Amino acid sequence: DGGITQSPKYLFRKEGQNVTLSCEQNLNHDAMYWYRQDPGQGLRLIYYSQIVNDFQKGDIAEGYSVSREKKESFPLTVTSAQKNPTAFYLCATSDRGLDEQYFGPGTRLTVT
């Protein structure tokens, strides 16, 4: 877990602004994931990437975008099209061929 960093820990934005959340890992894991967590709900998958320059939509991709230009980085952009962006965002990684996922410390985004 220590090999996954997310910054910043808290992020505040005004409605209508795009914002990019950072996720970096030094575990040399191939796969990276973005989840959204709301109070009283489980983790919902936004996007995931198994390899550089490739990514797939998860269950709630609308209003979000990602890129995977480097193996160690998987930034998430929350666009103004996302209706309810205020949430706790978690990044996770897993190694090739393995199911275990490990989470970063998360970014709490508040949009007002």
Add this chain to the structure above:
Amino acid sequence: GENVEQHPSTLSVQEGDSAVIKCTYSDSASNYFPWYKQELGKRPQLIIDIRSNVGEKKDQRIAVTLNKTAKHFSLHITETQPEDSAVYFCAANFRGTSYGKLTFGQGTILTVHP
């Protein structure tokens, strides 16, 4: 579709009692079932997992059981302690999609009273 249901949503026990959380999954091809513990404001931590080729796995005070026929699995915590208080999530992989993709249950808030 891919679905994991988790019960109960809240669980309150006295210190020293046992706690059991149950999950059901929809895809009979799922073969990996992890459990995560999340303390307030922190990241989910993997505490135990089980694969479909075994029926039970133990690690000190925690254990997980799997019933493939019924498509459900459970987390058992014995001799609970106040530091066990947290939100617990179950998950299952879905083999019809790419490896590593997990679907999570809604979570159980466990409170252990001293």
